[in-house]
Amino acid sequence: MSFSSFPCTMRVSVCVSLKQRNLEGYVGFANLPNQVYRKSVKRGFEFTLMVVGESGLGKSTLINSLFLTDLYSKDYPGPSQRIKKTVQVEQSKVLIKEGGVQLTLTIVDTPGFGDAVDNSNCWQPVINYIDSKCEDFLNAESRVNRRSMPDNRVHCCLYFIAPSGHGLKPLDIEFMKRLHDKVNVIPLIAKADTLTPEECQLFKKQIMKEIQEHKIKIYEFPDTEDDDDNKLIRKIKEKMPLAVVGSNVVIEVNGKKVRGRQYPWGVAEVENGEHCDFTVLRNMLIRTHMQDLKDVTNNVHYENYRSKKLAAVTCNGVDTSKTKGQLTKSPLAQMEEERREHVMKMKKMEAEMEQVFEMKVKEKKQKLKDSEAELERRHEQMKRNLEAQYKELEEKRRVFEEEKANWEAQQRILEQQKLDASKTMEKNKKKGKIF
Amino acid sequence: MHDQNCCAANSSHNSSGGSTLLGYIGIDTIIEQMRKKTMKTGFDFNIMVVGHSGLGKSTLVNTLFKSHVSRKSAGWARDEKIPKTVEIKAVSHVIEEGGVKMKLTVVDTPGFGDQINNDNCWEPISKYINEQYEKFLKEEVNITRKKRIPDTRVHCCIYFISPTGHFLRQLDTEFMKRLSHSVNIIPVIAKADTMTLEERQEFKQRVRKELEVSGIEFYPQKEFDEDMEDKSDNDKIREAMPFAVVGSDKEYQVNGKRVLGRKTAWGIVEVENPNHCEFAQLRDFLIRSHLQDLKEVTHNIHYETYRAKRLNENGGLHPISSSDTQESNL
Numbered sequence: 001m002s003f004s005s006f007p008c009t010m011r012v013s014v015c016v017s018l019k020q021r022n023l024e025g026y027v028g029f030a031n032l033p034n035q036v037y038r039k040s041v042k043r044g045f046e047f048t049l050m051v052v053g054e055s056g057l058g059k060s061t062l063i064n065s066l067f068l069t070d071l072y073s074k075d076y077p078g079p080s081q082r083i084k085k086t087v088q089v090e091q092s093k094v095l096i097k098e099g100g101v102q103l104t105l106t107i108v109d110t111p112g113f114g115d116a117v118d119n120s121n122c123w124q125p126v127i128n129y130i131d132s133k134c135e136d137f138l139n140a141e142s143r144v145n146r147r148s149m150p151d152n153r154v155h156c157c158l159y160f161i162a163p164s165g166h167g168l169k170p171l172d173i174e175f176m177k178r179l180h181d182k183v184n185v186i187p188l189i190a191k192a193d194t195l196t197p198e199e200c201q202l203f204k205k206q207i208m209k210e211i212q213e214h215k216i217k218i219y220e221f222p223d224t225e226d227d228d229d230n231k232l233i234r235k236i237k238e239k240m241p242l243a244v245v246g247s248n249v250v251i252e253v254n255g256k257k258v259r260g261r262q263y264p265w266g267v268a269e270v271e272n273g274e275h276c277d278f279t280v281l282r283n284m285l286i287r288t289h290m291q292d293l294k295d296v297t298n299n300v301h302y303e304n305y306r307s308k309k310l311a312a313v314t315c316n317g318v319d320t321s322k323t324k325g326q327l328t329k330s331p332l333a334q335m336e337e338e339r340r341e342h343v344m345k346m347k348k349m350e351a352e353m354e355q356v357f358e359m360k361v362k363e364k365k366q367k368l369k370d371s372e373a374e375l376e377r378r379h380e381q382m383k384r385n386l387e388a389q390y391k392e393l394e395e396k397r398r399v400f401e402e403e404k405a406n407w408e409a410q411q412r413i414l415e416q417q418k419l420d421a422s423k424t425m426e427k428n429k430k431k432g433k434i435f
Numbered sequence: 436m437h438d439q440n441c442c443a444a445n446s447s448h449n450s451s452g453g454s455t456l457l458g459y460i461g462i463d464t465i466i467e468q469m470r471k472k473t474m475k476t477g478f479d480f481n482i483m484v485v486g487h488s489g490l491g492k493s494t495l496v497n498t499l500f501k502s503h504v505s506r507k508s509a510g511w512a513r514d515e516k517i518p519k520t521v522e523i524k525a526v527s528h529v530i531e532e533g534g535v536k537m538k539l540t541v542v543d544t545p546g547f548g549d550q551i552n553n554d555n556c557w558e559p560i561s562k563y564i565n566e567q568y569e570k571f572l573k574e575e576v577n578i579t580r581k582k583r584i585p586d587t588r589v590h591c592c593i594y595f596i597s598p599t600g601h602f603l604r605q606l607d608t609e610f611m612k613r614l615s616h617s618v619n620i621i622p623v624i625a626k627a628d629t630m631t632l633e634e635r636q637e638f639k640q641r642v643r644k645e646l647e648v649s650g651i652e653f654y655p656q657k658e659f660d661e662d663m664e665d666k667s668d669n670d671k672i673r674e675a676m677p678f679a680v681v682g683s684d685k686e687y688q689v690n691g692k693r694v695l696g697r698k699t700a701w702g703i704v705e706v707e708n709p710n711h712c713e714f715a716q717l718r719d720f721l722i723r724s725h726l727q728d729l730k731e732v733t734h735n736i737h738y739e740t741y742r743a744k745r746l747n748e749n750g751g752l753h754p755i756s757s758s759d760t761q762e763s764n765l
Contacts, residue, residue: 054599055599055601055602056597056598056599056600056601056602057599115605116605117552117554117605117606117609118551118552118553118554119551120551162489162597164487164488164489165489166488169488169549170549170550170551191629193628193629193699194598194626194629196697196698196699197699197700261631263631263632263704263711264632264710264711265702265703265705265711266699266702267701268699268701269701272700274700275699275700275701
C-alpha cells in the first residue's frame, strides 16, 4: 500500500510555501495516514488485469502463479482449453483476502487472439471492451446519484510475446500501437524457459529497440524520491520486457520446496531471480506499483478517453469555428449549451409537426366537404327523379279516373238504355195483349 | 568372394520361389558395384523447412547435418526484418561422409505465418513445389535427355509446430491439408525444451488425433507401406510422431563428454540424449533409415501424380528435341 496518492501538505515536513508553526502540544493529526489506511481497507480494493496473447503462451498459468490461486483449474478450464474461432473477451472475478485487506481482482482474458489465419482487426474486440468500461465509468461519474461507483476500467494489460528469439511480430507491433494510449501496456516474454540467458538478453534488446522505433509507449515506472527505490526501479527498467515463467506445481529441489517446472535436465524455478523475472513482475505488479497503475489509468488514460468523448459530443453538427471556442468552456457550460440546443431542436420539431398536422387536417376537411357536396347533388337528383315519377303517376291516375268516369258514364247509359228497352217492352207487352 | 566353382547352374525347373544354385556365381557382388557407382555419382537430397519465424528451423537443419547449411550460414543479421510475403530461399551445399557425396539443398520459407493476415501464405510454397516437378517433367519428356536429370524436387518438407501445448493452429492444419498430397510432410514439434515430459506426451497425442481427424497423411504414409515388415516399422514410427526436437550447434561439456546442447541456468539440454528430446530419433529416421525411401516416394508417387494430372490436362505432351526450335505444347 503506497501513500503516493496522499496529498503532501499533510506530511509533517518542511514545505516551502507554508511557515512551519511549532505546536504547543500533541494535536494528533499525525494519525491521519492510519485513518485513511483503515478506511481504504474497509472499502477494499479493486484491480482489473487484462491478459492478451496467442493461445498456448502460458497466460492462465501465469495468472494462477501470480495470485497463488487456481483461477483456471481442471474443473473450470480456462479459455485456452477451448478452441475459439473469433476473438472473445471474457472476464472472471475473484475475491482475494490477505492480512485483512480485500482485493476484488478481475481478470480479463482474450481467447482466440492471434489464432486465426487472418488476424486483421483481432484487436478490435479488445479496444471495444476497454472503451466500454471507460464509458461505463464516465456515465457513472456523470450521474446524479454517485454513491456506488464500481471501477471496472482495465488498469493494466499484460501483453505476452512469443519467445521466438528474433523480434516482435507484425501483430505484436500493431496491437501495442493501438492500445498504448488506452491502457497501461506491460510487454512480457512468455515461456522464458525456452531461451538461454544470452538469447534472452539479445531478444530483450531487440524488442526494446523495436518498441522505441515504433514509438510505442509502454508503462513507465515513476521515479520516487527515495534513492534506494530509484536504484531498484532502474534495475527493473533494464530488465524490460520481463521474461516470465509460470507454474503452480511444487517440486523439491535440494530439500527446499519450490514452484517450478521439472525437466529431465533440471528444474526451472519460478521464483528464482536468475532463472526468470517472475518475482520482479509480481513485486512490481502487486507489491509496489498496483496503486500507481490505477492512478495512471485514472489520470491519464481515462482522462484522454473522457476529453475525446466529450469533445466529440459537442462537435456534432456545429460549425468548426464555433467548437474551437466551445472547447475552452467548462463542462457545465457545455452541458447547458447542449441542453439548450436540445430544447431548441425539440421546439423546432414540435412546430414542424404542428404544421404537418394542420395540413393534414385541412386536407381531410376538404375531402369531407367534397363528398358532402357530392351527396347533396345526388340527393337533389333523386328527389327530382322522385317528383317526376310522382307526376307520372298522377297523370296515369287521372287518365285512369277519366277512363273510369267514362266507363261509368257508359254503364249508366247502357243501364238507361236497358231500362228504356224494358220499359218499351212492357209497353209493347201491354199493347200486344190487346191485340 | 569368387570361388573356383563357377559352374553352370543347371536348374531346369522354373519354380516361383527361386532356384537353388549349385555353386557360387557372384550375383551378390552387385550390391558392391552399386555402392561404388553411388559413391562416384553422389546423390541429391532436397529438404524444405516450413514454420513461423523463431521456431528454430535453421538451427535444426544445422544440427541435423552437423554443419552450417542453412540460409543463415550465408551472412545473417539477428535483426533481419520479417519479409512481407513468403519468400523461398534455397541454399545448396555439398557434404561428404565416408566417401559418399551428397548435394544437400535446404529450402527455407521466411515470412510464412508471420503476417497479421496469413491467408494463402501456402501458395508460394505450393507453387515452388509444382515448379520443381514441372522442371523435372520437361526434362523427362525431352527427345534427347540428359544422362542424369538434375533433381530439384522437394523430397521432404519438415513442418514446425509451435509448442503451445494446447492445439494445432488453424494455419498448421490448413497448410498440411493442402500440401500432404504433393510432398512428404514430416511434422515436428519445435523448441521442445519448452515443455515438460508429461506436457509433451499430452500435446503429441492431441496433435496426432487432430491430424487424424483432419485426414492429414504425413510421411510415412500408411497407404504406401509395401509389406508387413515395412508396416510394423512404420507403425512404430508413426506412433512416436510428431517428434519433439531441440536443435543446437553449440557444444558443452557434460560428464566429460562434449555434447551439443543448450545451456540454461538450471541445466544443460542435451540434443542427442533420448531422455531429453527426440532429435536423435528424428535424425535416425530421416537420414539413416528413410532417406532413400523419401526420395522414392517423391519420385514414384508424388511426381507421378503430378505427371498424370499434367498429361490429362493438356491431352498429351509433345516432346521437344534440344536442336529443334519448335515450341512444345507444354
